[in-house]
Structures are given as structure tokens and as C-alpha cells.
Amino acid sequence: xxxxxxxxxxxxxxxxxxxxxxxxxxxxxxxxxxxxxxxxxxxxxxxxxxxxxxxxxxxxxxxxxxxxxxxxxxxxxxxxxxxxxxxxxxxxxxxxxxxxxxxxxxxxxxxxxxxxxxxxxxxxxxxxxxxxxxxxxxxxxxxxxxxxxxxxxxxxxx
Amino acid sequence: xxxxxxxxxxxxxxxxxxxxxxxxxxxxxxxxxxxxxxxxxxxxxxxxxxxxxxxxxxxxxxxxxxxxxxxxxxxxxxxxxxxxxxxxxxxxxxxxxxxxxxxxxxxxxxxxxxxxxxxxxxxxxxxxxxxxxxxxxxxxxxxxxxxxxxxxxxxxxx
DNA sequence: CAGCGTTGCTAACTATTGCAAGCACATTGC
DNA sequence: GCAATGTGCTTGCAATAGTTAGCAACGCTG
Numbered sequence: 001x002x003x004x005x006x007x008x009x010x011x012x013x014x015x016x017x018x019x020x021x022x023x024x025x026x027x028x029x030x031x032x033x034x035x036x037x038x039x040x041x042x043x044x045x046x047x048x049x050x051x052x053x054x055x056x057x058x059x060x061x062x063x064x065x066x067x068x069x070x071x072x073x074x075x076x077x078x079x080x081x082x083x084x085x086x087x088x089x090x091x092x093x094x095x096x097x098x099x100x101x102x103x104x105x106x107x108x109x110x111x112x113x114x115x116x117x118x119x120x121x122x123x124x125x126x127x128x129x130x131x132x133x134x135x136x137x138x139x140x141x142x143x144x145x146x147x148x149x150x151x152x153x154x155x156x157x158x
Numbered sequence: 159x160x161x162x163x164x165x166x167x168x169x170x171x172x173x174x175x176x177x178x179x180x181x182x183x184x185x186x187x188x189x190x191x192x193x194x195x196x197x198x199x200x201x202x203x204x205x206x207x208x209x210x211x212x213x214x215x216x217x218x219x220x221x222x223x224x225x226x227x228x229x230x231x232x233x234x235x236x237x238x239x240x241x242x243x244x245x246x247x248x249x250x251x252x253x254x255x256x257x258x259x260x261x262x263x264x265x266x267x268x269x270x271x272x273x274x275x276x277x278x279x280x281x282x283x284x285x286x287x288x289x290x291x292x293x294x295x296x297x298x299x300x301x302x303x304x305x306x307x308x309x310x311x312x313x314x315x316x
Numbered sequence: 317c318a319g320c321g322t323t324g325c326t327a328a329c330t331a332t333t334g335c336a337a338g339c340a341c342a343t344t345g346c
Numbered sequence: 347g348c349a350a351t352g353t354g355c356t357t358g359c360a361a362t363a364g365t366t367a368g369c370a371a372c373g374c375t376g
Contacts (some may be wrong), residue, residue: 032322032323033323034322034324043364043365043366045324045325045326045365045366046365049364058217059235061363082218083235083241089256090251091253091256093248093252094251095249095252101271105277108270108274109271112266112270117259120263190353191355202353202355203335203355203357204334206355207355210355214333215334219333
């Protein structure tokens with residue numbers, strides 16, 4: 001049933017592989033393309049095209065797909081090129097942008113954060129992963145986090 | 159030159175008024191619709207339609223407009239319904255999602271962050287705002303923050 | 317085996333985005 | 347006054363997103 005795919009639109013086959021990512025998440029969830037399409041409220045042929053990189057879905061469609069897959073829409077946005085991660089990382093940026101903190105507090109938080117990060121790098125220890133509040137298996141979540149970081153680096157190089 | 163606008167698509171006239179926001183930002187920047195369109199790399203009739211809520215621009219167009227206005231694309235995404243703010247806030251979410259921190263470190267950071275926020279709330283002091291790295295006047299930035307929160311609530315009710 | 321259901325995909329179609337050509341009006345300088 | 351230029355908008359159209367109808371292949375069951 002699996003057909004050989006021709007090389008179509010190499011751009012969509014780059015590191016930032018939205019379609020491949022959606023397909024992988026769907027496989028992990030062990031649901032068919034039609035089931036996902038139904039849950040997401042999109043047509044199954046269209047989802048097929050998206051997965052194969054033949055179409056570029058809107059943010060609205062990405063949101064629907066993300067919801068159906070129980071993953072963050074941001075993960076899809078980043079791969080679709082709608083969102084970029086920031087060079088300082090999400091935590092640094094969020095702290096700097098918080099209008100309810102003064103400069104001193106921001107600096108303290110950043111220092112603590114940086115020392116924690118340095119602590120982990122020095123020990124080489126794999127941090128204990130906490131279960132995410134979402135109803136997702138841990139394996140899927142950690143893959144998501146890792147993939148986001150990889151996508152960030154490849155985009156910075158562009 | 160200002161013509162009376164008919165009530166068009168009341169949905170686009172809601173709290174989440176993307177077009178009105180773009181027009182306001184443009185007015186603040188004191189540039190004409192054509193100048194902004196040129197800077198953004200979009201057609202001026204289309205920008206006109208976007209401002210009047212007649213069209214729903216893609217994320218790509220929003221990004222171009224944001225860049226031309228020297229504002230964050232996220233600000234436009236939120237108003238376009240592409241992004242939502244999170245209930246825990248960006249800092250809490252970023253910390254929880256950081257795969258390079260272990261549970262203990264996350265908890266410590268969250269405790270510090272929470273105590274800082276409580277500290278400010280108890281004293282009622284207006285935290286000293288650090289100048290945003292962007293070239294935006296403070297008045298505009300605070301207005302943006304307020305509007306984001308309002309937009310979130312209206313979307314939750316849907 | 318035949319029948320049925322599921323699967324992912326093709327092709328034609330509809331809906332919408334975004335653009336080009338052009339309009340009416342306002343402003344500026346001679 | 348006039349011509350030149352600037353302004354925001356209208357209209358028609360091309361391109362693309364997204365859907366519908368249907369196909370071929372596969373797996374399961376009696």
C-alpha cells in the first residue's frame with residue numbers, strides 16, 4: 001500500500017520538514033490519515049498533500065492539525081516557518097519580556113537559569129524529565145522538544 | 159478623503175481588530191498606506207483591504223507587515239488568531255518546556271519567579287521597565303500588552 | 317474465493333488570497 | 347487656474363488553499 005514517492009519540492013524536504021513531522025506524529029499516535037483528518041476537521045486528501053509537502057497549509061489548518069494530534073501548534077508553526085525561535089531561547093526571552101519584573105529580578109532569574117544550565121552541561125548528566133501536564137506519552141514530548149531545538153539551529157544558519 | 163465605512167464583517171471589528179491595529183501602527187509611524195505596502199512588499203490595494211478587514215492575510219504577509227512597521231510579528235499573530243497567550247504566562251511555560259532543566263531546577267526557578275511576582279504585587283510598586291530592545295515607544299508597547307490579554311479572554315469564550 | 321471496510325491518493329472543482337490596472341479625490345507647485 | 351503627484355480604494359484576474367467524488371490497493375471475514 002505504501003507507494004514510492006517521487007522527489008517533490010526539495011524545499012519541503014529540508015530539515016524543516018513539516019509534512020514529515022506531521023506524519024511521524026500521526027504514526028506515533030497510531031492513527032490513520034483519515035482519522036487524523038477527521039479529528040482535525042480537514043479533508044483527508046488535503047492532509048495527504050500536506051504530509052507529502054505538496055501544499056502549504058495556513059496557520060488555521062496547522063492549529064487544527066496540532067489540536068487533533070495533541071501537540072503544540074507552535075511546534076508546527078516553527079516547522080512551517082511562521083514562528084522562529086529566538087537566539088536567547090524561550091526562557092531568556094520570556095523573562096526579558098515580562099513586564100511584571102524589574103531589572104534586578106530579571107537578572108537574578110537569568111543568573112539562576114544560566115547557572116542551572118551550566119551545572120547540567122558540566123556534569124553531563126541527562127536531566128530528569130518531568131511528565132508534561134499534557135496527556136502525551138513522554139517519548140513523544142521529548143522528541144518534540146529535541147526537534148524544536150534542531151529546527152532552530154538550522155534556521156539560524158539560513 | 160476619509161470615507162464612511164459600512165459595517166463590514168463585524169467579526170473583524172471585534173476586540174481582535176487586526177486591521178485597525180495595523181492602521182493605528184501605520185498612523186503612528188506617519189506613513190501612507192502605499193509607503194507601508196511598498197516596505198512590506200505587498201500590494202497597496204491588498205493592504206487596504208486587510209486594514210478594512212476585507213481580507214484575512216496569511217502569516218507570511220503578517221510577518222512582512224510587522225517587519226515593515228518594526229513591530230513584532232507575534233503581536234499581529236495574536237490579533238489574527240494565529241497565536242494565543244498562555245494561561246501560565248510565557249515565563250512559566252518556557253521554564254516547564256525547557257528540556258535542559260531537571261525537575262528540581264524548574265521548581266526553584268518557578269519559586270523565585272513566583273516570589274518576585276508576589277513581591278511586586280504586595281508592594282504595588284510599578285516595576286521599572288527596561289527599554290525594550292525594539293525601537294518602539296513605551297506607550298505603544300504597554301498598549302499592546304493590554305490588548306493581548308483582552309484578546310485572549312474573548313477567544314476563550316468562543 | 318467474494319464481499320466488505322479501510323487506506324492513501326488522484327483529479328476536478330470551489331473558495332480565498334494576493335496582485336495589477338485603474339479610478340476618484342486631495343495636495344502641491346507653478 | 348492647471349499639471350503633476352500623492353492618497354486610498356474598486357474591479358477583475360491568476361495562483362493557491364482546501365474540498366468533493368472517486369479510484370486502486372490492501373486486509374479481514376465468512
